Amino acid sequence: MIERPITLVNRLGLHARAASKLVQTASRFESQIWIERDGRCVNAKSIMGVLLLAAPCGEELLLRTDGEDEEQAMAALRALIDSRFGEDE
Amino acid sequence: MSFALSGLGVTSGIAIGRVHRLTPGELFIPEYHLKPDAVEPEIERLQHAFSRGDAFLKSLLGRLDDGGGETARELLEAHRLILRDPMLIEASESMVRELRINAEWALVRQTEILQAEFRRMADDYLSLRREDLEQAISLVQRELADQPATLIGSQVPHELSDTVLVASELGPAEMTVLAQRKVAGLITEHGGPWSHSAILARSLEIPMLVGVPHALELLSEDETVILDGHYGAVLANPDEGLLGHYRDKREAWQRRLLDLRRYLVRPSRTIDEQPFTLLGNADLAPEFERCRNAGVEGIGLMRTEYLYLGDSLPDEDSQYRAYRAGVERMQGRPITIRTLDVGGDKLPAELAFTQGPNPALGLRGIRLSLAMGDLFSQQLRAILRASVHGPVEILLPMLTSRDEIRLARAAVSRCREALRGEGVHVDPELPIGGMIETPAAALIADELAEELDFFSIGTNDLIQYLLAIDRSDELVNYIYDPSHPAILKLLRSIRDAGQRHNISVTVCGEMAGNERTARLLLGLGLTRLSMPPALLPAVKRSLVEADAGQCRRLVDRYLSGGSAQISGQSLLDALNDSTSAT
Numbered sequence: 001m002i003e004r005p006i007t008l009v010n011r012l013g014l015h016a017r018a019a020s021k022l023v024q025t026a027s028r029f030e031s032q033i034w035i036e037r038d039g040r041c042v043n044a045k046s047i048m049g050v051l052l053l054a055a056p057c058g059e060e061l062l063l064r065t066d067g068e069d070e071e072q073a074m075a076a077l078r079a080l081i082d083s084r085f086g087e088d089e
Numbered sequence: 090m091s092f093a094l095s096g097l098g099v100t101s102g103i104a105i106g107r108v109h110r111l112t113p114g115e116l117f118i119p120e121y122h123l124k125p126d127a128v129e130p131e132i133e134r135l136q137h138a139f140s141r142g143d144a145f146l147k148s149l150l151g152r153l154d155d156g157g158g159e160t161a162r163e164l165l166e167a168h169r170l171i172l173r174d175p176m177l178i179e180a181s182e183s184m185v186r187e188l189r190i191n192a193e194w195a196l197v198r199q200t201e202i203l204q205a206e207f208r209r210m211a212d213d214y215l216s217l218r219r220e221d222l223e224q225a226i227s228l229v230q231r232e233l234a235d236q237p238a239t240l241i242g243s244q245v246p247h248e249l250s251d252t253v254l255v256a257s258e259l260g261p262a263e264m265t266v267l268a269q270r271k272v273a274g275l276i277t278e279h280g281g282p283w284s285h286s287a288i289l290a291r292s293l294e295i296p297m298l299v300g301v302p303h304a305l306e307l308l309s310e311d312e313t314v315i316l317d318g319h320y321g322a323v324l325a326n327p328d329e330g331l332l333g334h335y336r337d338k339r340e341a342w343q344r345r346l347l348d349l350r351r352y353l354v355r356p357s358r359t360i361d362e363q364p365f366t367l368l369g370n371a372d373l374a375p376e377f378e379r380c381r382n383a384g385v386e387g388i389g390l391m392r393t394e395y396l397y398l399g400d401s402l403p404d405e406d407s408q409y410r411a412y413r414a415g416v417e418r419m420q421g422r423p424i425t426i427r428t429l430d431v432g433g434d435k436l437p438a439e440l441a442f443t444q445g446p447n448p449a450l451g452l453r454g455i456r457l458s459l460a461m462g463d464l465f466s467q468q469l470r471a472i473l474r475a476s477v478h479g480p481v482e483i484l485l486p487m488l489t490s491r492d493e494i495r496l497a498r499a500a501v502s503r504c505r506e507a508l509r510g511e512g513v514h515v516d517p518e519l520p521i522g523g524m525i526e527t528p529a530a531a532l533i534a535d536e537l538a539e540e541l542d543f544f545s546i547g548t549n550d551l552i553q554y555l556l557a558i559d560r561s562d563e564l565v566n567y568i569y570d571p572s573h574p575a576i577l578k579l580l581r582s583i584r585d586a587g588q589r590h591n592i593s594v595t596v597c598g599e600m601a602g603n604e605r606t607a608r609l610l611l612g613l614g615l616t617r618l619s620m621p622p623a624l625l626p627a628v629k630r631s632l633v634e635a636d637a638g639q640c641r642r643l644v645d646r647y648l649s650g651g652s653a654q655i656s657g658q659s660l661l662d663a664l665n666d667s668t669s670a671t
Binding site for chain 2: 016017024042046048052054
């Protein structure tokens with residue numbers, strides 16, 4: 001299992017479209033993937049779970065992957081978040 | 090072109106709205122409990138429905154022209170994410186497993202939980218749109234109902250306050266949904282005044298007409314109609330003059346209802362400070378809610394027949410859940426559960442043999458229960474188990490002798506003992522009362538009172554048995570008269586027996602729920618009345634504005650010779666004029 005803190009850098013935080021992208025990316029992997037914010041932990045493959053986190057820009061999240069492809073999953077999710085979900089700013 | 094159709098009005102209300110025809114292709118969500126061995130197959134059924142719903146979306150996405158509409162694509166993608174969401178799928182599966190409920194129901198409940206969570210999120214931008222979740226879920230529900238989605242598939246709209254719904258027939262589950270969506274009025278082609286939907290419409294105060302032949306063919310979608318429950322008429326495509334007239338009428342009717350509701354918060358005392366007790370009759374969930382909201386002191390009559398009217402007999406667990414739901418909805422106020430009293434209704438095959446030549450005088454009520462010990466034990470166990478969750482009283486129907494009570498009490502004790510062995514501890518003092526509805530029971534009320542904790546008078550049957558008439562027989566129903574001196578004398582003697590033995594006497598027939606005859610009961614000293622929730626406001630007003638002493642004097646004079654001079658109708662008129670509404 002890998003655990004990494006990560007900061008949301010896109011302006012809007014985990015809004016609907018960003019959450020969709022995150023879930024779609026997470027769903028490509030076999031590993032179990034969890035996101036934790038403020039002690040609330042949700043399944044990263046659940047669109048509703050991710051939306052319910054309501055994480056704003058600048059928020060520090062804890063990302064946890066567990067399984068055969070945990071390394072690749074972590075790398076892909078970090079890349080997605082660091083690239084601001086492909087948004088302009 | 091304007092025209093009129095006629096049917097039977099089951100409520101006297103007026104509805105004005107646009108027609109929505111409920112054609113058989115539309116969905117209603119069934120809710121039921123599962124046998125243990127049905128749980129795993131049900132979970133598989135749910136998983137299949139999710140994946141077929143997802144496949145449907147995928148095929149739609151495949152057909153989208155690449156140039157056309159990013160919005161449509163995003164929407165469909167979002168819906169696909171919802172249909173693959175573990176918070177939805179896994180949670181629904183564990184509901185099926187743990188609560189042993191069917192897939193459709195689990196899905197409804199889990200969706201409600203998620204929607205409540207999303208409603209709490211303040212930020213509209215972050216929050217999932219409610220419609221998205223609903224639309225995605227409806228795809229799964231369609232798959233479960235074996236009616237896969239099509240692009241033109243319609244559903245019952247969510248807001249029905251402007252809609253008069255037209256259907257072939259409606260079941261109780263459907264009525265519950267329609268009531269929640271505040272349907273303006275209902276028209277069915279089939280069904281009678283005592284069908285489930287009609288009873289529910291009365292209790293929920295929804296204007297309804299039953300028995301309107303070919304309504305589905307004759308009324309067109311979106312056509313404006315007036316439904317007049319009082320005259321049993323549907324007026325299609327009315328002109329402005331008629332619409333205006335009916336709008337005024339509807340307003341007056343609604344104002345009256347509102348006026349009456351104000352009485353519900355008044356203390357239950359007559360103008361001369363005689364206290365009285367109002368209780369509710371309730372079988373189904375929305376009726377319990379309405380009783381509680383009307384401020385009743387308890388449920389005086391929960392009938393259990395509806396549980397038995399399906400294709401097969403209910404098991405102990407499903408009965409337990411129905412009783413417990415009633416107990417919990419009343420939040421500590423007592424509920425009186427009457428054991429099975431079928432007679433002459435459509436019965437499940439297992440009970441068909443009980444249909445003798447005259448069901449009213451046949452194997453019904455307590456006789457049937459004592460004749461079928463297993464059936465009775467099953468019901469008693471379910472009631473006793475529910476009594477752990479709040480105050481419950483058991484009511485035995487159709488008593489004629491002391492022995493019947495002793496046998497029934499022995500059955501209750503056996504069930505209590507057996508439950509104790511299973512770790513369920515039931516109050517040994519749980520009250521057991523009896524229906525006084527046969528002349529025999531009324532005449533030996535003193536004897537019966539020694540065996541019972543309370544009396545409940547079923548006036549409908551008592552009047553029919555005493556006057557030897559069948560109310561549904563048009564040739565003799567004019568004889569049906571609650572103010573007949575024989576009835577009043579018997580009612581008084583039942584009350585006296587109750588008083589001598591210090592047990593309560595509740596009236597739960599139609600006499601209790603009628604504002605005029607309620608004063609007759611008040612005059613007889615019968616001050617515990619139980620009735621359907623819709624009737625509570627009018628009866629409460631009648632009693633709050635009554636002079637109990639004056640009512641007693643009028644009834645006394647009538648019974649001690651006055652009945653030779655004046656008719657029962659004149660007595661009722663006098664009782665209802667004796668105090669002016671102030």
